[in-house]
Each structure stands twice: as structure tokens, then as C-alpha cells.
Amino acid sequence: MINKITQLIREDFVDNVNWYSIYFNEQAVLVDNTGLEKKLNDALLEVSKFYIESILSGEYIKENNFETKLLANEESINLLLNSNSPFDDLQFYEIVFKNFVTCLQLFLTDYSNFFKVIDIHNTHPSVDVVFSSSKNISTFPLDLDEKVRNSYDNFSRILKLNQLDHFFDEGIGYFKDLIELEKLINNSKYPSPFDSAVILKLSFLKYKWSIRQITTLKALKRTASAKSYLVDNVLISLQEMPTLSVGNSKIIDWKVYLENHYDSNNLPSYFYRKYDELKLLDVKSLTFYQLHFFIKYHTDIKPNYENLTNIVKEIERRESGFTNEKERFLFYKNLNYAFNNQFSLLVQISDSKKEEVEKLRNKIVAFQSRTSNENFFVEVKYLKFKIKSLEKLLKGRKALDTELDLDIKVYLEEIRLLFAECESKINWSKNHHNLLYQLKYEESLVPLDSGINDVYFASSFLLPLSAEQIDSEFQELRIKFNNDFNHLEVLGSLTKEFTLIKDLKSNVESTDKKSIETITIYTAVISFIVGTVSGFSFVNTFFKALIFLLVFSSALSFFVLMVFVSTRGVDFIKRNKKHFFKACGFLVLLLAILCFFNHCENEASQKEMNVKYNRKIDSLNTIYDSKINLLKEQLKQEIYKKPDTLTIKVSPNISNPKSSVGSNKGV
Missing domain, CATH: 1.20.5 (Single alpha-helices involved in coiled-coils or other helix-helix interfaces)
Incomplete structure (x- = not known):
């Protein structure tokens, strides 16, 4: 579409050097200013149409050389601006250069700034764009035709809508922007052929934002919350399940998947049916939408680490197929999402070895470093894993035991560093408005019957990152850790005292054991003497006497042995x-x-x-x-x-x- 704009400017104005001559008489006086204004207005309406089609279709994502096309467009506008007319007419310059060229520059500047923000976000995720502006600060001419001004307004609104689509946010301000956009579109004096496409995208974004609010409230267990908003004096609660009345089959499919994805515990039958449909497909032919389903299925619905690992390997295998920077960014985002789920499932397995967890984490950290990704998910999961390991270590610790102090100190230091690192990565994720997963361009197109063939949905079926839920869970984890483990540092400072108490306890136990053993031996000796004296009165042969002595002494020896086992433990028998x-x-x-x-x-x-x-x-x-x-x-x-x-x-x-x-x- 951008090429069509460049072509229009060149063919109708730049290359056609005498395009304006029909509006002048032989004395070089502008006689048909109405015709001139109509030609320029029609050109601006056509330019506006091409820009809107480019935005809605996602041309800025599809084309690898999109920036080059914008530069070519800028060059054609500059050529028109620098062209010299043989007619010295002030009104002509006012209409052409002040109004027409200024409008062309505004269209291009707005679109270029939008594209640059998206492009930097996709190709340089470590860069934070605080705001965007332009050295050519101009306002749209007020004396232009009303339809032209309305077309520019539509262009600006659609540009804003797509920006909201890319930077999906759970904030109240985001939803307010959607409501205001919807009101402006509905109140527009001149309906646009693209209104149906715009309303469809806007409605779906509103629906997903509302779903995110409900899932966040459920996750935080704030069912008593009464968050609401007013529209035309109508109070709407955020806890009410939103409705989405659309006839588009792809949007309906995304809607159903979205509802089941975030309520999978109550609706597992959907996943079982869909799994039966997809399991026979060759894994190499799966789309990223289908791969997302398998990641969800093998992680949450029917956890299977081996099957999930195979899905992750399949995504890894596809890296060579992504050549340009924008495609690689999308691929890296999806691979990172797969890694996150793989790591999450691994640390949930009770018999997972520490070496396996460390190996996978190191692999993910190296990958994120290579791709300039600071996603927090793996670090939070690893933090929970380390805290759980520390709890196991403490459960196996004996009272007043100081031998584990070094291991405990190492764990505490690692966990405190992880808290700081997690906090930093959470802030990074919130600042970058990251969609945790994103479909390829072709999979993100929604076919329409009117206005434009396909509309690009950058966020597709994904919900925005829940910063409120992340902050709440992270703070709860920090508080629990401080309450449960801060005392260990105090106990560590009492090592000498505990050592002394432990030694005293050992001495007392040793003395008690020796006393019991001594008493037992004396008891056995006395019992042997008394027993043999009384027992010999019934013995009348030498061999019977020997048998009596042997059995009686063995019984007493067994009694003494049992006492030694009770005082010295079973290891006493094992050693001897x-x-x-x-x-x-x-x-x-x-x-x-x-x-x-x-x-x-x-x-x-x-x-x-x-x-x-x-x-x-x-x-x-x-x-x-x-x-x-x-x-x-x-x-x-x-x-x-x-x-x-x-x-x-x-x-x-x-x-x-x-x-x-x-x-x-x-x-």
C-alpha cells in the first residue's frame, strides 16, 4: 500500500510536471481553484485509504523492507515540495504546499513514528522508548475539506488502535482509551468502509481486557472486589462475564480457546476433544497456534514432561527458518514461552534432580541473554524451587545442629540475590508490555468480507500480562520468606552457644547411657548368680548343668545386648x-x-x-x-x-x- 502512495504522488504530481497547468489561464492566473482543491482532496482521500489499509493489514509487519518503502514515500513528497512552478500565485502555493504537502507529511510522520516504535520493540527489546515526536511539528490544516479531515481522524484512530493491539495492557487507562476510540468511531459524521474491521478489533480487545480482569481477581482471590466503570451513567462491573457478539469464525475460535485456556481446570473436556483432533498431525506441520495448544495441554491439562520437551525441541528446530529481525524476535518470544513452561513443569516434578533444574535454567538464561530478553517467569519459578529446597534442608536438620550452617547461608544468599533479580525482570516485563506469545503474521490475519480482505491482530487470542497478579504473588512470596527464614541468620550468630549446649547434651546423654549399661551388667551378673544357685537344685547331671548355664547366660546376654542397642542404636549391631x-x-x-x-x-x-x-x-x-x-x-x-x-x-x-x-x- 505504501508503494501505491509513492506511485500516486510521483505519477500525478512529481513526474507530471505540468499537472497544475489546467487550473491556470494564459495569463498565469489561477482560475479554477475549486478544481485544484478537488484534485488534491481526492488525492488525500486516496492516500488516507491506502494508509489505513496498510495499517489494518499489518503491512509494517509483513514487509521486510518496509522502512525503505517509507523512505521512498518521503523522497517523493520532498520532490513535490521542492518542485518549482512557473506560476507565481500565492493562493496556489497556499493550497498545494501549505495544505496538501503538509497533510502528506503528517500522514507519513505519524505512520513512521508508529512503525519505528513497533520495530524497536520487536528488534531491540532492551531499548525503552519513553516517547516519540518529530522535528516537523505541524497541525492538520483546518481549512481543508471536512471529508479529508475526517479521513485523517480515522487514520489516527486506527493507528492508535493498532498501537493498543501491540502494547496490550491490563491498566484502567488502556480500557479507557478503547472506550473513547469506540465513542469517536460511533459518533463519526462520515462512516468509513473500514468501520466494521475497526469495531471488530476494538470489541475483541475490550473483551480480552475484561477477561484479564476476571482472571486476575480469581487468581488473587478478590471475589469481593467491586471494580466497575461508568459509560453513559450505566454502571458496569468488571466481575461480570463480558459478551462478544461476532460472526467471524476465526474470532469465535480464538474466543472459545481463550475462555477454555484460562479456565482449563473446570473445562478440560475441550482440550481432550481438541487433542484428539490434532494428535495425528505431523509435529513439523503444526502452526504456532497449534503448538501453543500442545504446550498448554502437556503442561496443565495432562502434564507430561517428555511430550512437552518434544514440542520445545520442535520449536527450537524452526529457528533457521526465521531470517529477518522481526521474524526472529517473534520466534524467540515463542521459544522463550515454551522454555518457561518446560521449566515450570520440571520444578513441579517431585523427584526432579537439582542438576537437571540447574542445567535447564542455565540454558534458558543463556538464551535470554543472547536474545536480549529479561522475562521474569523462569527466575520466579527458580526462586520458589530454591525456597522449597531450603525448606527440605531445614526439615532434615537436627535440633541445635550447626553443621548445616554453611549450606543454609549459601541458600539464603542465593535466594536474596534471586529476589532482587526477579524484581528487576518483573519491572522490565511491565515496561515492555510483552505479549508472552505471538502468532506468525499469516496466523494473525482475520478474514473479512467488507472494507479489507484481512485484518492483522497482533495480540491474536492472548491476554495482556497481569502485572497486578505478578506484583501481589511476588510480594506474598517475599513476606513468607522473610517470616519463615529471617530467624536463621539470628540463629547462625549463636553458633558458639549452640555448640556448647550440644556438647553438654551429648555428655549428659553419654553419662546416662553408661549408667544404664553399668546397671544392666550388674543386674545380669546378680541374676546369673541367683539363677544358677536356685537352678542347680534341680540339676542332677554334669551335662544338664552345662546346658542350664549356657541357656541362662545366653538369655542374660541377649537382655544386655538389647539394652546396648537401645542406648547406642542399631548401628551398634551393624558395626559388630x-x-x-x-x-x-x-x-x-x-x-x-x-x-x-x-x-x-x-x-x-x-x-x-x-x-x-x-x-x-x-x-x-x-x-x-x-x-x-x-x-x-x-x-x-x-x-x-x-x-x-x-x-x-x-x-x-x-x-x-x-x-x-x-x-x-x-x-
Whole structure:
């Protein structure tokens, strides 16, 4: 479009040196000033149309040599300004040079300043543009045709709208600018063919700004907040879900994705459906819009570090395809966004190794240094990771332990430096109004049916950076850290006192242990003496005595061992386990041998007792038989002597006696 403006100026004015002759008579007097003004006004309306089309289509982003085109335009205007007319007419100079050329310069100056701000922002992110101005300070001529003045106003408003699109901001002033622009467009006396495109972009920016306010309030848990604004005496709350009534399919798609992206915890089904649609695509064919979806899916919806890493690698692979500075800036921004999510997911994994975290952070820091990017996200995540590591270190610290003081001091120093670095990077991000992710030019075009074919949306579906949320969370983190860990420095200054207390505590514990162990040994000795004395009353063999001593002494030894374990810990057994195994083996072997000999002794004793019992029984049987025979003889003799009376006296030495045997008279 800029080339068309240059071509128009050259063909109609610069190269056509006698273009003005038809408005003069033969005496070189301007006779058709109305025709002259109409030609110039028509040219300005055409120039305004080309400029607006250039802005809305994003030509300043699309064309790599856009600055060269602007310079060519400036050159054609200067040629027209320096051209000499053979007619010396004051009114002619007033109409052509004061009005027409001045308007051309104003159009070009405004657009050039706008382009330069965007270009510096894209190619030199470390540079802060405080304000922009021009040495050619002029105002739009008031005596020009009303339509021309209205066309310039439209041009200025659209330029302002695109600037707001590039530098998306959550501030109240930003939204106020959108409201005022909307009011100016709606109250314009002369409708423009580009009004529908402008209203569409303006409405979408308002909608996204309102969504950002709602998400910020939710994140900060300020549901009781009553932020509102007035438009024509109508109070509108920022907590109310905004409406966006548009028929454009691409805007609707962005709107749906936007709503689900920032409320993914409640609406995961959208991501599952969309993932099923995209997962079969070749990763090399994915657009940056689709890559953004996969980053979100593998980070928040269904976290998978390996899959997310593959997406990051795919974005890294595309670096060689971005040749000019503007394209590389966009690519670096998106790669940095992918790195941020990769690092965020890594530090959330509970078993992540410190070396992995440090390696990825160093890679990202080196990348940001190479691309002049001071994004805060990774530093804040790393700060939280270091604080969490410090908490784990302190949980494993024993009471009055001073051996960890050096590690704790190192952590505290690192964390304090990180706080300062994070604060600096947060301020940098706020000053640069950074969109954290940005689609390629082709993906950012929204097709329209009227006015212009495609409209460029620099911010596409992205919301602005929430500075309020960042500041609040960062301050909460700082306060929590100070409350939880500032006392460690005070404790560190009491190292000598803690060392003395620790030594006293160790001495007391050692003395207590020795006392318990001594008492246990004395108790075991006394128990052994008393137990053996009382136990030997039931022992009748040598081997039984040995077995009794062995079992009793082993039990007492086990009791003493348990006391030593309770006072000295399990490590006491671990350090002497070889000796314990040998002693246990020896005792078991000795017990087995003694049991064997005891068994043999019992068998021999039993045999000897059996022999003695048999001999005694035989002796008793012999005595019994002799006594029976004697009784028989006595009985016979008594019967012969006294047949009427029979008295039998039984010797008490007989084993089976009967008291008496009487006659029919009794005893």
C-alpha cells in the first residue's frame, strides 16, 4: 500500500510536471481553484485509504523492507515540495504546499513514528522508548475539506488502535482509551468502509481486557472486589462475564480457546476433544497456534514432561527458518514461552534432580541473554524451587545442629540475590508490555468480507500480562520468606552457644547411657548368680548343668545386648554384626554338642536303672517264693496238731500277706 502512495504522488504530481497547468489561464492566473482543491482532496482521500489499509493489514509487519518503502514515500513528497512552478500565485502555493504537502507529511510522520516504535520493540527489546515526536511539528490544516479531515481522524484512530493491539495492557487507562476510540468511531459524521474491521478489533480487545480482569481477581482471590466503570451513567462491573457478539469464525475460535485456556481446570473436556483432533498431525506441520495448544495441554491439562520437551525441541528446530529481525524476535518470544513452561513443569516434578533444574535454567538464561530478553517467569519459578529446597534442608536438620550452617547461608544468599533479580525482570516485563506469545503474521490475519480482505491482530487470542497478579504473588512470596527464614541468620550468630549446649547434651546423654549399661551388667551378673544357685537344685547331671548355664547366660546376654542397642542404636549391631554372627553360631553349636552328650548320658543311666530294677524284682520274687513255701509247711503242721483251730501268722517281710485266716469261729 505504501508503494501505491509513492506511485500516486510521483505519477500525478512529481513526474507530471505540468499537472497544475489546467487550473491556470494564459495569463498565469489561477482560475479554477475549486478544481485544484478537488484534485488534491481526492488525492488525500486516496492516500488516507491506502494508509489505513496498510495499517489494518499489518503491512509494517509483513514487509521486510518496509522502512525503505517509507523512505521512498518521503523522497517523493520532498520532490513535490521542492518542485518549482512557473506560476507565481500565492493562493496556489497556499493550497498545494501549505495544505496538501503538509497533510502528506503528517500522514507519513505519524505512520513512521508508529512503525519505528513497533520495530524497536520487536528488534531491540532492551531499548525503552519513553516517547516519540518529530522535528516537523505541524497541525492538520483546518481549512481543508471536512471529508479529508475526517479521513485523517480515522487514520489516527486506527493507528492508535493498532498501537493498543501491540502494547496490550491490563491498566484502567488502556480500557479507557478503547472506550473513547469506540465513542469517536460511533459518533463519526462520515462512516468509513473500514468501520466494521475497526469495531471488530476494538470489541475483541475490550473483551480480552475484561477477561484479564476476571482472571486476575480469581487468581488473587478478590471475589469481593467491586471494580466497575461508568459509560453513559450505566454502571458496569468488571466481575461480570463480558459478551462478544461476532460472526467471524476465526474470532469465535480464538474466543472459545481463550475462555477454555484460562479456565482449563473446570473445562478440560475441550482440550481432550481438541487433542484428539490434532494428535495425528505431523509435529513439523503444526502452526504456532497449534503448538501453543500442545504446550498448554502437556503442561496443565495432562502434564507430561517428555511430550512437552518434544514440542520445545520442535520449536527450537524452526529457528533457521526465521531470517529477518522481526521474524526472529517473534520466534524467540515463542521459544522463550515454551522454555518457561518446560521449566515450570520440571520444578513441579517431585523427584526432579537439582542438576537437571540447574542445567535447564542455565540454558534458558543463556538464551535470554543472547536474545536480549529479561522475562521474569523462569527466575520466579527458580526462586520458589530454591525456597522449597531450603525448606527440605531445614526439615532434615537436627535440633541445635550447626553443621548445616554453611549450606543454609549459601541458600539464603542465593535466594536474596534471586529476589532482587526477579524484581528487576518483573519491572522490565511491565515496561515492555510483552505479549508472552505471538502468532506468525499469516496466523494473525482475520478474514473479512467488507472494507479489507484481512485484518492483522497482533495480540491474536492472548491476554495482556497481569502485572497486578505478578506484583501481589511476588510480594506474598517475599513476606513468607522473610517470616519463615529471617530467624536463621539470628540463629547462625549463636553458633558458639549452640555448640556448647550440644556438647553438654551429648555428655549428659553419654553419662546416662553408661549408667544404664553399668546397671544392666550388674543386674545380669546378680541374676546369673541367683539363677544358677536356685537352678542347680534341680540339676542332677554334669551335662544338664552345662546346658542350664549356657541357656541362662545366653538369655542374660541377649537382655544386655538389647539394652546396648537401645542406648547406642542399631548401628551398634551393624558395626559388630560379624562378631554377633560368630558368637551365635558358636553358642548354637555348643548347645547342640551338650544336648547330644546329655542324651547319651540319659540313655546309659536309664539302662543302668533298668538292670537294678530287674535285679531287685528277681530278689523279691525269690524271697516271696521261699516265704510261701514256708507258710505252706507251717500250715500243714498246724493242721495236724490242732485240727479244730487254725491260726496263721504272717511275717511282715512277705510282699503279699493276708492278715489272717480263721476257722468258722473267726480270730
